[in-house]
Amino acid sequence: MKPSAFEYLAAASVDEAIAVLAAHGGEAKIIAGGQSLVPMLNFRLLAPTILVDINKVPGLDHITPDGDGLCIGALTRHHALETSDLVRERFPVLCEAMTHVAHLAIRNRGTIGGSLCHADPAAELPMMALLLDATIVTADSDGAREIPAKDFFDGALSTVLEEDELVTEVRIPALPANCGWGFEEVSQRAGDFAMAAAAATVSLSNGAAVQVRLALMGVGDTPMRMRGIETQLSGAPLTAETIEAAAASVVDAVDPMSDLHASSDYRRHLAQVLTKRVLSDAWQRAGGTAQ
Numbered sequence: 001m002k003p004s005a006f007e008y009l010a011a012a013s014v015d016e017a018i019a020v021l022a023a024h025g026g027e028a029k030i031i032a033g034g035q036s037l038v039p040m041l042n043f044r045l046l047a048p049t050i051l052v053d054i055n056k057v058p059g060l061d062h063i064t065p066d067g068d069g070l071c072i073g074a075l076t077r078h079h080a081l082e083t084s085d086l087v088r089e090r091f092p093v094l095c096e097a098m099t100h101v102a103h104l105a106i107r108n109r110g111t112i113g114g115s116l117c118h119a120d121p122a123a124e125l126p127m128m129a130l131l132l133d134a135t136i137v138t139a140d141s142d143g144a145r146e147i148p149a150k151d152f153f154d155g156a157l158s159t160v161l162e163e164d165e166l167v168t169e170v171r172i173p174a175l176p177a178n179c180g181w182g183f184e185e186v187s188q189r190a191g192d193f194a195m196a197a198a199a200a201t202v203s204l205s206n207g208a209a210v211q212v213r214l215a216l217m218g219v220g221d222t223p224m225r226m227r228g229i230e231t232q233l234s235g236a237p238l239t240a241e242t243i244e245a246a247a248a249s250v251v252d253a254v255d256p257m258s259d260l261h262a263s264s265d266y267r268r269h270l271a272q273v274l275t276k277r278v279l280s281d282a283w284q285r286a287g288g289t290a291q
């Protein structure tokens with residue numbers, strides 16, 4: 001199919017993009033990489049009257065240090081995140097996650113802002129934003145606001161953004177010292193959306209796991225942090241037994257949907273298996289004994 005007719009404007013600044021969004025209410029849509037929006041237009045799942053292209057807006061495409069963390073402009077491509085030395089040095093788990101996003105051609109166009117705003121329940125970047133306690137910086141007619149990733153996603157393909165609100169930047173705070181990580185996903189074929197995925201970071205301090213983080217996706221309408229399990233695992237070494245118990249708790253904490261690709265039971269099983277793998281990998285990368 002082909003999209004409904006629309007007007008097109010290449011915005012020259014954030015202010016211009018916001019002004020056009022505000023003037024058209026919910027009838028205007030931002031286009032960044034176009035890798036999710038254009039298929040939705042072609043299937044006529046969306047029919048905006050105007051597309052506001054932000055690709056020429058200066059200042060939205062950068063990966064810059066922010067203390068020991070990073071500021072990432074909304075227009076930063078998946079491929080830039082995958083290949084950036086700065087990202088690999090500070091957040092290797094993010095580089096790893098990017099290798100699972102679609103195919104190279106899509107990663108060359110798709111942007112971090114677009115992925116977060118599209119909020120696909122099976123997309124890697126929303127889960128990574130949640131895992132890494134990212135803050136999503138936005139601008140609209142009233143000014144700027146900073147939204148913690150945990151408050152950003154409010155359903156499948158849905159966020160708390162207002163109609164005239166634009167994501168400008170994503171800020172990721174530094175990971176704690178001695179921090180290991182794990183990332184695992186299962187999809188039917190390489191490049192497909194994940195049926196389920198898990199990611200973890202674990203810090204090692206005096207022989208114990210501290211600041212444990214565990215996130216899952218594909219098992220609910222939005223990515224999920226497993227905060228109860230994080231608390232349960234913190235303060236002691238990770239062992240085969242504690243990891244097994246954490247994975248068993250995940251089964252009760254998720255309520256995945258069934259679809260053409262996988263049943264709810266299979267996704268629950270994946271959540272359990274992937275949880276074990278990412279916790280074990282994160283613990284070992286932090287310097288803990290192999291489990």
Ligand SMILES: Cc1cc2nc3c(=O)[nH]c(=O)nc-3n(C[C@H](O)[C@H](O)[C@H](O)COP(=O)(O)OP(=O)(O)OC[C@H]3O[C@@H](n4cnc5c(N)ncnc54)[C@H](O)[C@@H]3O)c2cc1C
Nearest residue numbers: 030032033034035036037102110111113114117123124167
């Ligand atoms: C075949 C195929 C396979 C794919 N597989 C995967 C996969 O495995 N994992 C995965 O995560 N993704 C996958 N994708 C999606 C891809 O990663 C997209 O690039 C990404 O979801 C959206 O980024 P974009 O820059 O292309 O956004 P666009 O398509 O341009 O926009 C997406 C949505 O976000 C809004 N938007 C964009 N930027 C902003 C902004 N700065 N502020 C406010 N709103 C904004 C748009 O209005 C639109 O509603 C796949 C896509 C295709 C076509």
